[in-house]
Amino acid sequence: MSIRVESFAALLPQGIAGPLGLRPWDEGQAGPGDVRRDQVLDKPYPAFGKLMLADRLAFAAASVALAGRQIAHKDSTAITLGISAGSLSTDMRYMESVIAGFPSPAIFSATLPSSAIADIAIYYGLKGPNRVVAGNGASGLTALELAVSLLKTGKASAVLTLCVNAVETQDATSPLVGGTAAASNAFALLLSLQPDNSGTAMRLSASFSPAAKEGAPARDELYFTELIRLVREQKGGSIEAASCDVAVTLSLAKEE
Amino acid sequence: MEPLIDTLKRQIIEVLKLSDLKPEDIDADAPLIGAGLGLDSIDSLELIVLLEKEYGVTVPDANTGRQVFASVRSLASYIEENRSKG
Numbered sequence: 001m002s003i004r005v006e007s008f009a010a011l012l013p014q015g016i017a018g019p020l021g022l023r024p025w026d027e028g029q030a031g032p033g034d035v036r037r038d039q040v041l042d043k044p045y046p047a048f049g050k051l052m053l054a055d056r057l058a059f060a061a062a063s064v065a066l067a068g069r070q071i072a073h074k075d076s077t078a079i080t081l082g083i084s085a086g087s088l089s090t091d092m093r094y095m096e097s098v099i100a101g102f103p104s105p106a107i108f109s110a111t112l113p114s115s116a117i118a119d120i121a122i123y124y125g126l127k128g129p130n131r132v133v134a135g136n137g138a139s140g141l142t143a144l145e146l147a148v149s150l151l152k153t154g155k156a157s158a159v160l161t162l163c164v165n166a167v168e169t170q171d172a173t174s175p176l177v178g179g180t181a182a183a184s185n186a187f188a189l190l191l192s193l194q195p196d197n198s199g200t201a202m203r204l205s206a207s208f209s210p211a212a213k214e215g216a217p218a219r220d221e222l223y224f225t226e227l228i229r230l231v232r233e234q235k236g237g238s239i240e241a242a243s244c245d246v247a248v249t250l251s252l253a254k255e256e
Numbered sequence: 257m258e259p260l261i262d263t264l265k266r267q268i269i270e271v272l273k274l275s276d277l278k279p280e281d282i283d284a285d286a287p288l289i290g291a292g293l294g295l296d297s298i299d300s301l302e303l304i305v306l307l308e309k310e311y312g313v314t315v316p317d318a319n320t321g322r323q324v325f326a327s328v329r330s331l332a333s334y335i336e337e338n339r340s341k342g
Contacts, residue, residue, distance in 0.1 A: 106298050106301070
């Protein structure tokens with residue numbers, strides 16, 4: 001089967017990448033964690049500032065990928081989200097408010113790995129199925145696999161696939177969510193089935209083998225960065241990635 | 257009461273992370289929930305926490321809450337009235 005990459009986005013340490021190119025962070029912005037509403041949204045959304053870090057990264061990546069696009073079949077447009085540490089960073093913030101004696105209702109309402117999906121689905125009116133997976137460094141690849149599955153089985157006409165790594169604290173020893181402020185990243189791919197006899201769109205062909213690969217642990221950001229580089233440069237190529245229990249081979253090719 | 261209204265506007269922006277707003281953008285007489293500032297029920301819970309944490313004032317029931325959160329001015333009035341009781 002082949003899949004069309006309709007659009008893409010990446011929030012990287014060096015800037016925001018999307019179909020229109022790379023926009024570096026403004027002076028004073030350390031990286032993706034500092035993304036502002038006016039940099040990614042083309043219509044008002046007062047709640048953007050209230051989103052917790054992981055949700056804000058997912059929302060921002062989705063917004064860049066969907067900017068200026070008319071989504072044809074919102075009822076069957078799905079969302080899959082791979083979020084490396086789930087809602088851990090939000091959970092930590094909530095516990096801080098509990099310890100301070102005033103549990104925060106707003107933070108509590110976001111202590112779900114899937115809360116970003118709800119925000120995006122409501123904002124863009126997407127009513128297709130959704131899936132969230134929190135599996136450390138292979139979460140995004142698994143979300144991509146789920147997206148392909150939804151398309152392949154006809155459960156969705158298009159899928160917005162998101163991969164989020166949220167670094168909440170400068171404490172590098174903090175489990176899963178520690179590191180430098182610039183270390184957060186987020187990726188979005190808008191995928192659809194490649195229709196027959198279509199134009200000159202780029203294609204992403206994906207196949208999955210059931211056997212897990214041995215070797216280095218999967219790191220979503222490396223694979224997604226490479227995938228988006230290939231998409232941006234419209235080059236053919238392949239990425240082989242070993243995720244938790246599935247080996248993924250992605251190949252990109254320009255349609256003749 | 258005007259100084260308290262100004263303080264509340266700053267606190268609302270900070271607590272609800274309305275980073276795109278400035279205190280002068282908030283109309284003291286505009287509805288807080290729904291229209292006006294466009295806050296939702298979760299935001300109103302957050303404001304209840306703010307009242308208790310910063311002013312030691314509680315909102316005992318939903319009917320009172322509807323009156324208290326009608327606007328920033330009504331919020332300030334409620335705080336002044338109940339702080340003096342304390």
